[in-house]
Amino acid sequence: MRDDLGERLPGGNVTGAWRVGGTVRRSTGPWTPAVHALLRHLVGRLEHVPEVEGLDGRGREVLTYLPGRIVDEDTELLTDAQLWSLTRWTREMHCAVSDFRSGGPWRFYPVDHWTMIGHNDLGPYNVCFDGDDLVGVFDWDLAGPSTPLMELAFLAWNSVPLRRAIGVREQAARLTLVAQAYGDVSAAQILDAVPDRVRLVLRGIPAAAAAGDPGMQNLLAFGEPQRSRRALEGLLARIDAIRGHL
Incomplete structure (x- = not known):
């Protein structure tokens, strides 16, 4: 669809996004200054991250558009090579944020004993x-306090994926x-953290x-966290079998 806001991009169950030329426009929140500070910190340190261009006349954040193909999470699987590429990028991101400091506020849910600022929604x-x-990693609104193992656990949940019964x-x-x-x-450490x-x-949604x-109210309307709860029940029913093949 097109309107005076720009071209509405698909997906975006939390807030949505609009493309205007070579930029993406998204609504902001109290967490936006901290997220923008993180993205600016990553410039020159990490590839495939949008750059911040400021705010538009509607008060939306303006980020550079990252072209590429999005794999449908419900009907497709990342190839092994895509999964490897995403995970290697995650390692590089964790190195790039090792010296980043910010007091927030962050949108992400409270985390005890965090050690770094992570993306927190890789999938x-x-x-x-x-x-x-x-070639692109976007939607950094849930960036915030995390740990490497937490990040890998959620990456595995979405991208292996452990949330679906694929065998x-x-x-x-x-x-x-x-x-x-x-x-x-180890794979067992990641699995146990999921x-x-x-x-x-x-709890957080x-x-x-x-x-x-x-945005979290929108997720409730889309059936969360019930969908994730059912998927977790499915994982718990087969987690020992997965562990047995590691």
């Missing part, structure tokens, strides 16, 4: 590819690929919605 819906090569042998193999691509972590990372979502976050 097929927030990345794009040129063939097997990662325990394949999930184990793809989880092993993630661990090898990142390094310094349930608690998903439970953070189960309704709490943020009740506090007045319109």
Whole structure:
């Protein structure tokens, strides 16, 4: 669709986005200054990240548009090469943020004992590819306090994916690929971290919605966190079988 706001981009269950020429426009929140500081910190340190161009006349943030193909998370799987590319980028991102400091405020849910600022929502819906090569990572609104293991757990949840029943042998193999691509972590460690990372979502979405976050209220309307709760129940039913193939 096109209107005076620009061309509405597909997806965007939380806030939505509009393309205007070579830029993307998105609504802002109290977390936007911290997110913009993070993105500016990453300029020259990390590839495939949008650059901040400021705000438009409607008060929307203006970011550079990242072209590429988005893999449909419900009907497709990332190829092994795409999964490797995304995970290697994640390792590079964690190195790039190691010296970043900000007091927020952040939109992401409260995290105890955090060690870094992470993206916190890595999955097929927030990345794009040129063939097997990662070329863009967007929607940084949930960036905030995290840990490398939490980030990898949610990446595995969305991108192996562990949230879908694609077969325990394949999930184990793809989880092993993630661990090898990142390094310094085992597939079993990532797998064991997934349930608690998903439970953070189960608690965080309704709490943020009740506090007045319109994006989280939109997620409630789209069936969250019930969908994630059912998917987690499915994972817990097969998690021992996955672990047995690691």
